[in-house]
Amino acid sequence: MATTIHAATLLRHGSDGGPVAGWAVVVSGDRIAAVGPVDDVLGAHPGARVRRWAGTLGPGRVHPGPLPPAATPRERVHALFRLGVTAVLAAQIDEPGLRAVVERSDVAVLADTRPVTLAPGGRADLAVLTDDGRCVATVVAGRLVHRRA
Template sequence: MLTIHAAPLVLPVGAAPVVDGAVAVDGDTVASVGPYEQVAAAHPAARVRRWPGVLTPGLRQWHGLWLLTRAYHPDPREYDELGDRPLTGERLAALDMTETRRAGSVRRGLQQMLRHGTTALAGSFHEPVVATAVARSGLRVVSALRAPGVLAGEPDLDPLRETFDLAGAVGTPLTVGARADLAAFDAPDEAALLAAGAGTCVATVLGGRLVYRGR
């Protein structure tokens, strides 16, 4: 079924922004990108999903392996005790890390990435518990050879905190024929998005599937 994702501003990356824009998705593929009226006229039978703010390509997490293997993502039932942020360093070392607990952390870490508009992970995932969870998530795995330089601190779940512009943070630009990986953010423009971060994500579409919806 064709779906049109519409927003006040579409940022395709590699092409001009589109005010009152839309992206038509056919299965797992981008069918068209442009002004909403034109896209809707070309696909009159499509279901329409409207999002606030900006619609962008899905983001790429450069440090997925670190976040999945060197951080613990607490279960919501542990928030009172551990908080809701990933645990690293001494706090991680102090946990009784069973295989069951670790597998749960990996799954929750992937879910948190989706909540931040991530659709691609850079790196190699060989450890069975991690490789299996990544494969099941549907997230695209890409090369880490062009990763940004060394961070001044630990990696962040927010890919926008690791780059200076949107182009450096996305997986693949929104172009016709590309895989339909996109994200919607409650921010009025690119500058506001970069300032506020990917925590403003309200929807993540992975291979044409709506896998996260914040509202």
């Protein structure tokens, strides 16, 4: 199982917490293996791939409403990835074709919104956002699914 360290300018542990500098998230498979100071996680995982991002790394976003319109269900899901979304509400996934794409893409389907935190053992759903809220990268269940060029 490949290990990846995601380090960004700032790291926000939860939906409501303030960001801290110099921290990173270690991802192994689809789970968070560790969250800690960059130097500590680099030392503990010397063979890991390291991805450095400009922006604030934090939990992926939960999309509270209907998915963006697009020509195909796949394009609708990819539109979410460009927003840093890693979870949707079950009530919004009412078409069989859309549900199939959501499941194949490993997007989390939630009954309702809830606070999300980055913690060891948790699902590796991450987003890196710029100061103005644009998404730089989205990681769903440990896989990099969007990276802004």
